[in-house]
Amino acid sequence: MRLVAENLAGGRGGEILFSGLNFALSGTEALMITGPNGAGKSTLLRIIAGLLEKTEGHIRLDGAPAGFENVDAACHYLGHLNAMKPVLTVEENLRFWQLFHGIAHITVAEALERVQLGDIGHLPFAYLSTGQKRRASIARLLISYRPVWLLDEPTAGLDKTSEEQFAGLMRDHLKGGGIVIAATHLPLGLDNPQELVMGGNGHVRTRRWEARS
Amino acid sequence: MRLVAENLAGGRGGEILFSGLNFALSGTEALMITGPNGAGKSTLLRIIAGLLEKTEGHIRLDGAPAGFENVDAACHYLGHLNAMKPVLTVEENLRFWQLFHGIAHITVAEALERVQLGDIGHLPFAYLSTGQKRRASIARLLISYRPVWLLDEPTAGLDKTSEEQFAGLMRDHLKGGGIVIAATHLPLGLDNPQELVMGGNGHVRTRRWEARS
Amino acid sequence: MLSLFLRDTRLGLRAGGGMLVGILFFLAIIAVVPFGVGPDLKLLGRIGPAMLWIGALLATLLGLDRLFQADRDDGSLDLLVMASERYMLALTVLVKCLAHWTTSVLPLVVASPLLGLFMNMQPSAIGATTLTLLVGTPAITLIGAVGAAVAVALPRGGLLVSVIILPLTIPVLIFGVSAAYGAVEDPAPFVAPFLILIAITLFFTVIGPLAAAAALKSSAD
Amino acid sequence: MLSLFLRDTRLGLRAGGGMLVGILFFLAIIAVVPFGVGPDLKLLGRIGPAMLWIGALLATLLGLDRLFQADRDDGSLDLLVMASERYMLALTVLVKCLAHWTTSVLPLVVASPLLGLFMNMQPSAIGATTLTLLVGTPAITLIGAVGAAVAVALPRGGLLVSVIILPLTIPVLIFGVSAAYGAVEDPAPFVAPFLILIAITLFFTVIGPLAAAAALKSSAD
Amino acid sequence: MSEAVSKAGRWIDLANPTRFINFAGIVLPWLAGITLLVLAAGLWMSFQAPDDYQQGSTVKIMFIHVPFAWLSMMCYTIMSISAIGTLVWRHPLADVSAKAAAPIGAAFTALALITGSLWGKPMWGTWWVWDARLTSVFVLFLMYLGIIALTRAMDDPAKSTKATAILTLVGFINIPIIKFSVDWWNTLHQPASVIRMGGPTIHPSLLWPLLVMAIGFTLLFFTLHMMAMRNEIWRRRVVAMRRIAARSAERRGTQ
Amino acid sequence: MMTHTGFVLASYGASIIVLVALVAWILIDQRTQRRALQELETRGVRRRSEARTENAS
Ligand code: HEM
């Protein structure tokens, strides 16, 4: 499986934020998108997810597993918002997304266990702390299978332990042949991701991630 | 001026999260609250802000400047949510809060300049990126004067440069005799803050902040 | 899809006052119209079906503006739109409309016979009105869904949604009311307008979700 | 406080598309009525005041449930509550209600004479209805504000309380309409129900904000 | 995408906004002049026209009422055509045209309603009845206002374009209803006497002033429409340039 | 009964008022936009497509 973006350009409100973007990720590879605030990281992720029109270029998934030929359908998108209803319990929320997304992977209880929310599933989502909310949303990625994960600042609000656990989850996903694309300001603890630095003035450059201070 | 908390206990939904908490901060001092997700950091901040009932104990402000005798009235609270209306422009939002909070400090334009949003004030708030939104909320702290700043994960979503700039703003506030209390998972770049580690199991301990990896 | 329906009905019942407000409207009409009509019970009975229809129309509007807005505010809408490969987005819209109708309009249809009694309507008129409401109100919800989808890009579309859709709901009202009268008054036909009403509902069952889906697709940003 | 009023009116106007939408909304509602009850001018003239009042009820309730919810969702409510040392919270509530009333109900009151013409109402009935609307609708807003505050405080139990609170609007409706008719029809009195209406509004001007403020205070979490 | 552009390039070139503005700059003064002349002539002719034996001097209202009524429908038709242009060819000018026409159409519809009411009071004895013709024109007025509200409600025109176009097209059903309401339902209102099968039935002494006035108001409509379109194009440019200014300023700030 | 000059005058008057208001609004709008454009141009802001169209024409 290969996710290929060719000559991608995107913008907001009629104005181009980046253009001529190329990258190719095969299964087990991760891409980190970094850059200053307002550079267009979230915009790029939303374009890959098919939530925004691209101004130019192509994205395609080569050799995708059956059922995931379409890029949108192959992606899990974890945005800034958690996509959970505050009045429903965590379990109700997750069970809904599992049924809705289909292709169940692990059970809701198991997923909650993995994000250390095992005994909190019965609480209304509104009752969770910020980090717990984020972890519950991360559980959403686990309960239905999708080969590509699109993550927008996934670790915002997580404590150190959860951050490491989440890195573990991402590594598992990569090991299983998945792809991870994450926009972030913080190191994510991945082994050797590609990095895409968005300059905030249309400049884009790709490099290998090196541990930063 | 001294902010004193004595034997403070607080909880959520009838369950005690922490108790027997004591701290005292004089002007120019900062307190960082750390601890795992769900430990009660936000709860503690909301109790200090008067938004939640405390289960036990006292908080008082000794020798406060005139007009700030009451703790609530002396605090700026920056929560997870930005308290801005998406349809209004950044400037309209800030000008509203300045008028509403009173005690104008610096002008809206100046504040926007300080958070590097100088020329973006006329855009509707909804058009900003996550980090820009956060910076706009930080500008809210600057336009009206309050001696105490209560900050809940203030740097979530900020890029490296803005993080440093924000550290500078906090240092200025401290230098001016103010107090900063911040709940955070990330180092904030303050010189020598007190640290309050919340254990997630009712244990609380105070120590001096040491740079962590 | 069943899961979406269940979630939305659950939300509607747990949080929203939609159901209640609909019935409040009926109450308001019953409390207020007799003042205008005076003690003339016959007249009251005559305008009963029209009043029930107007009440139902207005009650359906309430809360309709939040049909997609709520999902957009918490980010669910993104995921619903992204899933359009698996489920046609129009189907998702249809299911959401169905859930909205079940929680906020159906109670009102169920309550309408009781109100008919208060309005001194004949049994046949009561039956006909209830039937036309049952058949016709889904069309209003579906038309409203288009308005709600168009306005979702607005942070608070409220009034605008109603304004856009009210003129479009007029045909539903006309045929609903005339079918209800057709069952009672002799010269007026019942079957013809009733069939038209069914046709309108079926038409909007197809067109409404498609149009709303198109609007939602282009609104995501 | 003026700033809060300005912000909320601005929000109401900007998001809904402006004052235009408000007036348009009532025009649309009133246009719907003749389609329902038929073009009988005499009948329209008689039920006119009742219809205007029902339209006003709808307009007031639209968006009212989000009065505090919107502020809570974006975190503003916390800051409003924290400022209760500077401004009494009840005052804040009152100002918010006033802004809501100005943006969504006042246009109706202003437009009601025009609508009266369309409904073929007599000049005296038009005057009386406008006057009662002006005096009575604030009470509906204030009652609704209590409901909205309670709903914010108890997201899951809110429905129950709304069941108790919202029907309180019915008496306002009844006195408003009966005063409007009192001005036209001879046997019915005008002054008595009108005074009661004023009393209700004054009562809720005091009680409503206090109750809502109490609910909000205890809701913050 | 790029092939489509080159194929349709000629069309877009002919009607690209910059060209349109240049074109409007040349045409507008002439158009405005002719409009004024024809309107003046029409006014003079209407005051010369004899009173009607049935309707007395109120027949003078006809000379404005009927053109306003016609224009209200024509304007909506133009908007519907523009809507098709938006949906099918995605032509930027089509959207501008629809948006610019809406307030003008609303004004003409309001005038048709006002003059009709003012004519109705002496002729029918009432300002307003809910008959098919009047009601459908009233609904047309509501549609105009709804479209205006929708286009104004979003500050990013790209967002409301499609929705407005669809709404406009859906509302077009109303136009035949207005036109034929007098034939389909029996109403108080006059049946068609000018634009009808089998030629006009109206007396020439009234017909000529009416026609001249109608032409004058039509010209007025086109003049105003062109001006409003030009304004709209400029407005969009200003918005775009403001954004660019803001963005470049911010970049300077962060670096 | 045959003279209803008031109604005639009222309808002509109303028409003139509405039309004058419409024309005035369009003219004012025109002036506003022109001013704004000029102001932006003096500040040296250019549209992105401007270079392209200038080359083409
Ligand atoms: C508010 C009230 C009225 C409205 C909305 C209205 C609307 C219209 C419309 C839309 C047309 C164009 C019809 C077409 O082209 O087929 C029209 C034409 C006309 N109206 Fe009215 N009208 C009103 C009142 C009146 C009154 C009171 C009179 C006279 C007693 C009148 C006399 C006419 C005549 C003579 C025509 C020309 C018909 C023809 O030659 O086709 N209208 N009106």
Ligand SMILES: Nc1ncnc2c1ncn2[C@@H]1O[C@H](COP(=O)(O)OP(=O)(O)OP(=O)(O)O)[C@@H](O)[C@H]1O
């Ligand atoms: N809904 C929107 N409408 C118009 N412009 C927007 C919108 N959202 C973002 N923008 C603009 O697009 C640019 C890029 O935003 P984006 O959210 O992609 O940035 P980002 O790289 O994710 O930044 P951050 O690190 O702050 O999350 C910003 O300048 C922003 O002002």
Ligand SMILES: Nc1ncnc2c1ncn2[C@@H]1O[C@H](COP(=O)(O)OP(=O)(O)OP(=O)(O)O)[C@@H](O)[C@H]1O
């Ligand atoms: N509104 C609420 N109602 C009931 N319980 C709540 C509510 N909000 C939080 N809690 C519970 O209170 C506990 C502490 O939450 P709090 O938000 O204070 O944590 P925190 O230390 O800020 O965590 P984080 O680092 O994730 O922000 C959590 O276990 C949470 O489940």
Ligand SMILES: [Mg+2]
């Ligand atoms: Mg972002």
Ligand SMILES: [Mg+2]
């Ligand atoms: Mg927290």
